Amino acid sequence: MSSDHRPLVSVVLPVFDGERTLHDAVRSVLEQTWAPVELIVVDDGSRDGSLALARSFAGPAVRVIPSRNGGVGRARNIGIAAARGDLVAFLDHDDALTPRSLEVRVPALLEAPSRFVYGALSWWGPSPDGGETSPPPGHRPAADYVEAWARLGITTPGQVLVRRADLVVAGGFPEDRAHGGSDDRGMWLRLVARGVLPHAVPDVVLRYRVHAGQASRTVGFKRARLALREATVEGGDPPRRLVPEDVAAPVLADLAMDLALDLLDHDPREAAQVAARARARHPAVVDGRLWREYRAKRRRKTLARVPLIGPLARALARRARRPAAGPRP
Secondary structure, eight states, rough: GHHHHHHHEEEEEEEEOOHHHHHHHHHHTTOSSSEEEEEEEESSSSSSSHHEEEEEEOOOTTTEEEEOOOHHHHHHHHHHHHHOOOOEEEOOTTTTTTTHHHHHHHHHHOTTTTTTEEEEEEEBBBBSSBOOOOOOOOOOOOOOHHHHHOOOOOOSSGGEEEEEHHHHHHOOOOGGGTTTTOHHHHHHHHHHTOOEEEEEEEEEEEEOOOOOOOOOOOGHHHHHHHHHHHHHEEEEEEEEOOOOOHHHHHHHHHHHHHHHHTTTTOOOHHHHHHHHHHHHOOOOGGGSHHEEEEEHHHHHHHTTTTTTTHHHHHHHHHHSSSOOOOOOO
C-alpha cells in the first residue's frame, strides 16, 4: 500500500482516573508502525492527574478533550465526533496496543466491505498458574445478528477497527450509564443489525491488562451486562431483531450465574433470586460448572455463619491447605 493511499486512523482513548496506566496506553499508540495515526484522548471528568498527564502528550498527533463525567459510552462518542480519520480504533486507558496492531488491521478492513475488524488479545498480568499469559483461543466469526448476540468474540473495544461512517450510521455507542461498561457490546450489535458484520484477524493486536480494579470484574458490570443482553433479546436497541429462546436461554443463564456467584459476597438474597430465575429460564444450568460453584460457595458461607461449625469448618479448610507431613524417620 503506497503512502499516498494510507488512510488516517483515529484512535479514541477515553480515560477516567487512569493516571497510573495512561502513559503506557498513549505510548503504545504513538509507537505504532502504521502511519498516519492520530490519538484523541477524552478525559471523562477524571479526579486524579489523568488530564494533566494527557495534556503533556498533546501535539500534532495527540488531541485532548476534557469533558464532564458522563460514562465511557459518551466519552467514546465524543472522540468519534472529533475524529478526522475515516477509520477508527479504540483503546481503554489500562490497555496497550501491540506495535503492529493497526498495521495488521487496516489492510484487513480495507479489503472487507460492510465489515468491522477485530483481532486477538494477550492477557497482561499474572495467569492462574503465576506465569506469563498467552493469547486466548481463536475467535469464531459471527455470520448474522443471532450468532453475534450469542458468541461475538470481542472482549474489549481495543480489539476493534471500524469505518467512522459505519459508527455514525449505527448511532454510536449507547450512552445509558445503566449499561455499566457493556456499551461496547451494544455498539457491535448495532453494527451487525445494520449488516456490518465482524471479521476476525488472527494477530494479537492488544495487551489487555488484568487487575483487581477492572470494571468487568465488578458486580455492577455483570448486572448491567445481563440486563443489556436481556433487553436485546426482545428487540429495542438495536432495532428489533428477535433472538430465539433456545439461543438466548443458555447464554442468559450463564451470565446470571456468573452474577449470582459474586452477589453471594454482597447480597445473598439477591443472589438466590438471580440463580432461581436462571434455573427457571434454562433448567439445564444446574448441570453446569457455574451452578456447582454457586452451590458450593453458598454452602461454605452458610456453614461459616453457624456458631462453632463456622470456626471448625475454617480450621479444617486451613488444615487441608497445609503441605502433607513427610514420613517419620
